[in-house]
Amino acid sequence: MARIFTDKDAGLDILKDKVIGVIGYGNQGRAQALNLRDNGLNVIVGNIKDSAWDLAVSDGFTVKSIGETAKESDVILLLIPDEVAPKVMEDEISP
Numbered sequence: 001m002a003r004i005f006t007d008k009d010a011g012l013d014i015l016k017d018k019v020i021g022v023i024g025y026g027n028q029g030r031a032q033a034l035n036l037r038d039n040g041l042n043v044i045v046g047n048i049k050d051s052a053w054d055l056a057v058s059d060g061f062t063v064k065s066i067g068e069t070a071k072e073s074d075v076i077l078l079l080i081p082d083e084v085a086p087k088v089m090e091d092e093i094s095p
Contacts, residue, residue: 015041021073023066023088024080025052032077033061044069066092 022033023046033056037043045056046069056063070076070093080088 012039012041015075018042018074019044019072021046021069021076023047023069023076023078023093025056025061025063026079026081029077029079030055030059032079034059037061044072046070067095 018041020036020041020043022029022036022043025033025045025047029045029047029052033043033045043061045061045063046066047053047056047063048066053063064072066088076093078085078089078093
């Protein structure tokens with residue numbers, strides 16, 4: 001039988017003093033960023049300058065380049081298309 005976990009099984013305390021960088025503000029990135037912020041966590045968004053950047057700003061997030069977000073974050077969520085992830089990792093996050 002599957003075990004179901006609920007809020008009482010885990011806490012967010014370990015993330016309270018961390019900066020969480022959400023890289024990519026598409027379908028997954030936006031949902032995750034909003035959820036994390038709604039749970040009281042410190043979230044910044046890294047994105048290219050496109051309509052998703054503007055949406056993140058209008059949603060009230062601090063938005064920076066992908067490289068800046070990676071440098072300033074304690075935890076990174078890489079929520080971009082698989083086909084560009086290796087290049088973004090190599091060019092923007094790893095250096």
